[in-house]
Amino acid sequence: MxxxxxxxxxxxxxxxxxxxxxxxxxxxxxxxxxxxxxxxxxxxxxxxxxxxxxxxxxxxxxxxxxxxxxxxxxxxxxVEPPCPVYRECGGCQLQHIDRRMQKRLKRELVAESFARYAGLRDLPIRETITMDEPWSYRNKAQLPLRQIGTQVAMGMFSAASHRLVDVSECMVQHPLLNQTLSEARRIVEELGIDIYDERKHRGTLRHLVGRIAFAMEEVQLVLVTRTKTFPEEEAFVREVTKRLPQVKSVVLNYNPAKTSLVFGTESRLLWGQEKLTERLGELTYLLSARAFFQLNPIQTIKLYETVKEAAHLTGRETVIDAYCGVGTIGLWLAQGAKRVIGMDTVPEAIADAKENAELNGITHAEYHVGEAETLLPKWIKEGLRPDVIVVDPPRTGLGQPLLDTLLRVKVPRIVYVSCNPATLAKDCALLLKSGYRIANVVPLDMFPQTAHVETVCELVEG
The missing domain is CATH 2.40.50.140 (Nucleic acid-binding proteins)
Known part of the structure; x- marks a missing residue:
């Protein structure tokens, strides 16, 4: 041989x-x-x-x-991609493919992942839930800056590179967000604010970040800086308030590390509201600068309704909302549950979640700072017996301690929300071996024109 x-x-x-x-x-x-x-x-x-x-x-x-x-x-x-920088930017991977085919391909991505990683070829999978209007749906943009001569460039890095591509008129961003960030860039350039040099790890302003509340059409503007302060702070705020009436909040986020991560851990309000207010359905959410919130509010309602359907709540259940962020999923489910318990590693997000529960008159939801992988095993050891656990982890999937807990202590129903079909299928393969079965899989097109697909997977005992 x-x-x-x-x-x-x-x-x-x-x-x-x-x-x-x-x-x-x-x-x-x-x-x-x-x-x-x-x-x-x-x-x-x-x-x-x-x-x-x-x-x-x-x-x-x-x-x-x-x-x-x-x-x-x-x-x-x-089809011909409508975006002029489509091939350079790399942010949207599928603009050259018709919407009908995008819908089919995203369902196939999920099905193929389960076939490959879980050995399931007879998957109970529905058709992909799509958007009526697949443009102008993103509510947040994080754009790096670069000094080129006397000009300040702003955009996105081309795929697998650090070549900056101007995306000031991004077709998947909310138009008001595009306009806000473009004008903010002009103000930065006019004031001569010191721009961060990534290679030398010098300079001040690293990113401009904007988030818009769709319901209110109000914008929060965040300056991510290498230094805790910069001399033009007051002048910048003055120009923003004069030129951009839609901006209701200006925040400085301090990130001194030599890192590809956008945000640091410390934020300071420069002007206006500390938090942005957004509405989804009947619920109101307050959002801090660093707090996670779904990037497509229109599809988020469809996503949360799909989660609610998979949870099968009767009003008697204790629901765990792992990776809860500002409490969006748990609060959406609260009206049908006896008790909701959420956790997240970002303190600001948990503060927002508690405030959001109070704001919406929900008294049977509680929130804790910490990792789901640490807190849930501890609570179960102390006697907690949840009926439903909703997990919405990062792309890497469930942490091993949390997965081990789910394998050891059988929660009757798991609703797994995933942005990565591969890690979803791998985690489900382990859960299937421990006695769970997959009752339903629903792909959702949260990010039209891109290769990303969100999936809601319902797992039950037996």
Whole structure:
């Protein structure tokens, strides 16, 4: 037996090689995926159903990446992207694909993840819940700044690079948010505010961050700085209040670390309201600068209604809202539950959650600062027996201590909200082995034009 047979099939493609690839589906990042001589090849910008000519740019043990050179057989679902910087920005991966195909592909991404990581090919999965109008839906933008001569550039980094692309008229952002950030950039430039140099870790202003409350059309503007103060603070606030009446809050967030993370842990109100007020359905939410809130308020209502349906509440249940943020999901479920308990690692978010509960007259919801992976095992050891647990973890999935707790102490119903089909399927595979079954899976298109898909998975005992 030769070495290559012992190690398994080795990829034979070479960097720079030009190949013809039939595209069968999309990968998790929206790239076209096909096979060349039984080897997996990802081609950015290719559409399932197409045959493309591409040049190999990267070769790994189990796959290769290639650059699209020519579409030899074109998909009927290929469309012209309306955004002028679509190919440079990388923020939207699927603008070149028709909405009907995007809907189908996102459902397929979820189904394929469960087939691959959980061995499930007969998944109880619904059709993707889509948006009526798939543009202007984002309520938040975090844009880095860069000094270029006398001008201040602002935008997004192109995919897999630190090349700044101007996105001042981003088509998926709320138009008022675009206008606010563009004018704020002009004020920064006019006042000569010192701009952060990432390479040298010098300078002051790193990012401009804007968040808009859709219901009120009010904006919170956050300046993320390397230093705790800067000389032009008062002048900046004066110009913002003069030119941007929609801005109701100006906050400075201090981030001195040499890091790719946008926010630091310390914030200071420069002017206006400390928190932004947003409404979803009948509920009102107050949002601090660092607190997590869903980026698409319109689809968020559909998401939370899907979670409520999966929870099957009768008014007698104790509900755990893990990774609760400002309490959005738990408060949405509270009217049908006996008790709601939430936790989050961001103190400001928990403060917001408590205030939001009080604001909405909800007295049977409580919130705690801490990791779900630490608090839930502790509470269960102390005798807590929840009926439903809602988990909405980061892309990395459930932390191992929390997963171990769920495997050990059977909560009758788990509602798993996920932004990553792969980690969702991997976590569910372990839960299935411990006696859970999947009752329902619902994909939601929270971010049209992108490869991202949100999923609500209902797991029950037995």
């Amino acid at each position: 030769n070495k290559s047979t012992k190690q398994g099939k080795q990829i034979r493609l070479k960097r720079g090689e030009v190949i013809e690839v039939p595209i069968r589906r999309i990968g998790i990042n929206g790239e076209g995926m096909g096979h060349y001589q039984k080897q997996v090849v990802f081609v950015e910008g290719a559409v399932p159903g197409e045959t493309v000519v591409a040049r190999v740019t990267q070769v790994e043990t189990k796959f290769a990446k290639a650059k699209l050179l020519k579409v030899k057989k074109k998909s009927a679902y290929r």
